[in-house]
Amino acid sequence: MTDIPFLSLAIWVPILGGVLVLATGSDRNAPLARILAFAVAVAGFVVTIPLYTGFDTSSSAMQFVELQSWIPRFNINYHLGVDGISVLFLLLNAFITIMVVMAGWQVIQERVAQYMAAFLIMSGLMNGIFSALDGVLFYVFFEASLIPLYLVIGIWGGQNRVYAAIKFFLYTLLGSLLMLIALLYLFMQSGGSFSILDWHQLPLPMEPQVLIFLAFLIAFGVKVPMWPVHTWLPDAHVEAPTGGSVVLAAIALKLGAYGFLRFSIPIVPDAAHQLAPVVITLSLIAVIYIGFVALVQTDMKKLVAYSSISHMGFVTLGFFMFNQLGIEGAIVQMISHGFVSGAMFLCIGVLYDRVHSRQIADYGGVVHTMPKFAAFFMLFAMANSGLPATSGFVGEFMVVLGAVKFNFWVAFAAAVTLILGAAYTLWMYKRVVFGKVANSHVAELEDINAREFAFLAILALCVLAMGLYPFPFTEVMHASVDELLRHVAVSKL
């Protein structure tokens, strides 16, 4: 079993498959491109399944490790491995890719092959980010994944797509290039190693720790995104096509949060402890202030985008309280948010495909014409506001519990999100779905077709399953989170 390089497969099957899809060429072959893309996406998911079934939950060590020399000149290795923190994201990523391919099936009529290929390649690159154990390898995947998303937003996006695409790219590039300098510094300090695991053990004085932490904070903070560097996200979300928004919300945002767990916290624990109040403050601002911002949005996608920022604030909050509940809750929240925000964007996509508007004011009474859709949308809206029995509840509850241990007032402020989240999500839902049929467009709406039903139903199952029985998720990460906390408790000075 262990001889098969599943991680490499998870990375390269979608990428090479994407190249293959690209080779189908012009739109005359669009049906072929779609089917091929679907097959590749499914194959990409299938190769990640053994990562979960073969995962040893009792160990916190890296598993499925692959190590090969890549650029010996700088001691850069093709070093892959997953632990309990990262393994779930590979599955989530591969899974979301299937949803995206399905969601773009009919909507995308132009340059189909390029669209599908972009998502498949992106999926492979992001798997690379989650499994890289070499600093440069991580960075390479981290940067390269910007290219397909830039193209997706720019080519298939809305009115203001060019601005959004370039803003997205430059924001993330600035952050990650500063991180590159931190990586090079660590390379030098560790006597010529780019191995992340070596860096975890590397003793560092306080001053460089703080600087490295700040470099990482900018890189990952932009990606998460944290307040006040979040402004690229609403733009990107609004302009991106549905598939782009889904990947952005479900996976791309997790890269930043994952970076905190893999880099910032274990490599510079002392700085992380010292600067935790800063991060917690920024997180709480994101949770509360951005929650209020979401409340006043008139554009559905923007509203969900702000809700994402607010939810991701919860994630960073969970990390920097340094207790088991907080970190595990945050990871659960990340996965749940992957399902829920993906589903929310897909739902908005379903409406947008029919009416070509994202404005809340253009809707009303959708339940009368699209009852099946309204039911699914209801479930996801509830999950987004953190209703018990949905996946959204589990993570938020764990983080709030963790926060109570940490500091009552932090917990109190964090818990406000439960009210705010419900307020903006359900108010939006009410205005869109209930009430009288608002206009002729809504009156002519057709309910979801079998394809749309399929992906919404699968996501609904995931949301419910995770909400009712989160054990399979927490079980996987337990040992690794334990180890992380033990590691962080020891000073590196």
Next chain:
Amino acid sequence: MNFVVPDFYPAAAEIFVAVMALVIMLASTFARGVRWLGYALTQLTLIAAAFVTIFTMQGEVSYTFSNLFVSDLMGQFLKLVIYFSMAVALLYGRGYLADRNIDKPEYYLLALLMTLGMMVMVTANHMLPMYIGLEMMSLALYTMVAFDRDSGRSTEAAMKYFVLGALASGLLLYGMSMVYGATGSLEFTGIAQAVYNQAANQTVLLFGLVFLVAGIAFKLGVVPFHMWVPDVYQGAPTAVTLVIATAPKLAAFAMAIRLLVWGLFDLAAQWQTMLMLIAVASIVLGNLAAIAQQNIKRMLAYSGISHMGFVVLGLLAGVVDGDRHFALNAYSSAMFYAVAYVIMSLASFGMVILLSRAGFEAENIDDFKGLNKRSPWFALMMMFVMFSMAGIPFFIGFFAKLSVLQAVVAAGYFWLAVVAVIMSVIGAFYYLRVVKVMYFDAPEDTSEIRAPAELRVLLSANGLAIAALGVAPQMLMSLCAYALLASL
């Protein structure tokens, strides 16, 4: 006094190219009607010269012609890259020149003489051949820029290039004379010896150094000696721009290594400070000015200035507080950057040539509009080039930046790395804009792309090489390091 016959063996390639240049001159005189002859012979000469260089390669450093000439691995490696880039550049440019009816044999003759000049530069161990090589290269280039003699813009560019180039040569010569005055030697090893023994007059020496750095900076095209770059790049026929933007950068790099590292290594602290100013100014100005450009040749010119700034960045990270063990790492990363830049630059101007045709110059960034609709394949190739230049992985440009930044960080210049990185983000903007017009905009010009098959094939190979070398950069990196190791 007895006459010693020098050892010709180490200089076999130079002699071969010189002889072939004469052969081509004669052949093109006697066979005027055969238009392809000059081109074919030149290409053959470049290929054969590569073989000669490889077969006469010696592991150790050897001197000949009374120490005027040095044959070492760095020189041979750079010569090979120079042949390669000249051959590719001539191939890309051929159709372009034919469309404008200027593909005369003389053009290829000049290109070959220019190659010879560069070869002399990279193998010079003495101020005199260095200067001769430099002038040989430059004079051939001035003429090539003016080759489209009916074009006012080309003539203007050539004039500008010539006047400023002559000024720079003058500065360089002045610097050389001062160094000679201070050290009593024109030979690099002799200069190094004199400086090491502190036998030289420091004031004169430092004055000379300033002028030498100015001369090198002019040839590299870095701030503050960059003024000619955008004008000449824009004014010259694109095929010639392609030549200017590639191989001469390598020759200038070799000049920097020979003059500064071989000759004046003990003054590293001084020239590194100068290079620091040059590097920062080039990276900042190059990237900022490129944003404002509408003309793609001008944009690439400014981008070239910033890339050369990165090369200089690698050159200045060699010695830290008198500690020299960073030198190999730093200079080899600079060399890797220069080679990577040549490969990217070839492809970028190759793309401009691809879109040009008889009676139409693809010059503006807008000429790339909607390229993805017209030719998805070449849009992809151009995207590779742009992302590579912006330093995004998996392309060679990223590893070039990585290795230079690594050298800079290892030398402890964090602020330099931060400046370089922030300017890279600003630089990414204009590369992204090219990708934007290709992919996000509708085409204005929907005519089919007509280009010779060899251009299409080689340009595709060039684009793919940028990606392939980004996935597997080890070979080229260690070649650069190995070539320098033997020469330092």
